Amino acid sequence: MPGNAIAELILQYVALKGLVFSKVFLQIIRLYKAVKMKYNNKVMQLILASASPRRRELLSKLPYPFEIIPAEGEEVSSQTEPTEIVKELAAHKAQEVFAVHPDAVVLGCDTVVDFDGQVMGKPRDREDALRMLRALSGNVHFVHTGVCVLSSVGNWLFCDSTEVHFRVLSEEEIVKYVDAGEAYGKAGAYGIQDDSRFVSHIVGDYDNVVGLPSYRIKEILETIYKR
Numbered sequence: 001m002p003g004n005a006i007a008e009l010i011l012q013y014v015a016l017k018g019l020v021f022s023k024v025f026l027q028i029i030r031l032y033k034a035v036k037m038k039y040n041n042k043v044m045q046l047i048l049a050s051a052s053p054r055r056r057e058l059l060s061k062l063p064y065p066f067e068i069i070p071a072e073g074e075e076v077s078s079q080t081e082p083t084e085i086v087k088e089l090a091a092h093k094a095q096e097v098f099a100v101h102p103d104a105v106v107l108g109c110d111t112v113v114d115f116d117g118q119v120m121g122k123p124r125d126r127e128d129a130l131r132m133l134r135a136l137s138g139n140v141h142f143v144h145t146g147v148c149v150l151s152s153v154g155n156w157l158f159c160d161s162t163e164v165h166f167r168v169l170s171e172e173e174i175v176k177y178v179d180a181g182e183a184y185g186k187a188g189a190y191g192i193q194d195d196s197r198f199v200s201h202i203v204g205d206y207d208n209v210v211g212l213p214s215y216r217i218k219e220i221l222e223t224i225y226k227r
Helices: 003-043 053-059 082-098 126-136 171-179 206-210 214-225
Strands: 046-048 066-068 105-115 118-120 140-150 155-166 199-203
Touching: 046 053, 053 206, 053 214, 082 105, 082 140, 082 155, 105 126, 105 214, 118 126, 126 171, 140 206, 140 214, 155 206, 155 214
Parallel strands: 046 066, 046 105
Antiparallel strands: 105 118, 105 140, 140 155, 155 199
8 A cells, every 4th residue: 555545544543533532522521511510509508698587488489499597797888879778788798698608609688668768677666667657658669679699600789679559558557567566677667478458559579579589589590500
C-alpha cells in the first residue's frame, strides 16, 4: 500500500477516535453537571427567616421543603418610602440568617400597610389597633411585601404591592375584632385570611396581602432549583 494511503488511513483512524473521545467526554461533562446540580439541590436547604405562621402556610404550598429560622435583629429602617422600607427590612432578615447558613437559600420578608403614605406595621396595643382599623374603614390602602432571597446561585430583592379596598366598618365590628385578639401580630391590625368581610375587593395578589407573594417566590425557586 502506498505511503500516502497508509497516512490517510491513520489520519482517518485518529479522527474517528477523536470523535468518539469527544462524544464520551461530552457525556461525562453532562453527567457531571447533572450530579452537581442534584448535589447542590440537596445541600441548599431552603430557610424561611420568619416566624409568621401565615408565611409558613403559604410557603408550604410550594414543592420545596424548608425549615424556619427566624431573624432576631431589631426591625429598623433608614428608608422613608414604604416600598423601600419593606425591602430593606427583608434584606436585613435574610442577611442575618444567611451569614450563619451561607450554603442555604434564605428567604426574608417584611410586610406593611401603606395608608396615604403612612406606614402601618403591627399594632403596639389595643388603642393602636383600634386607631388603625378606624383609619382603614371605608378607604383604600396598599399592602407592600418586601422579599429578599439570598443564595450561592444568585440574589433577589423586590417589593410586591396590592391595592386593598375596605368597606365601611361599624365601631362594634372593630372593637369585637380587636378584643378577640385577631388584630395583633399583623400589619395594619388585620388579616385578610381571618376575616375577608372587611375587604370589598383587592387589585393585585391575594397572597401578598397575607404576607408572601407566592407566585414570584415560586419563579425564583424554580430558577435556583432548576425545576
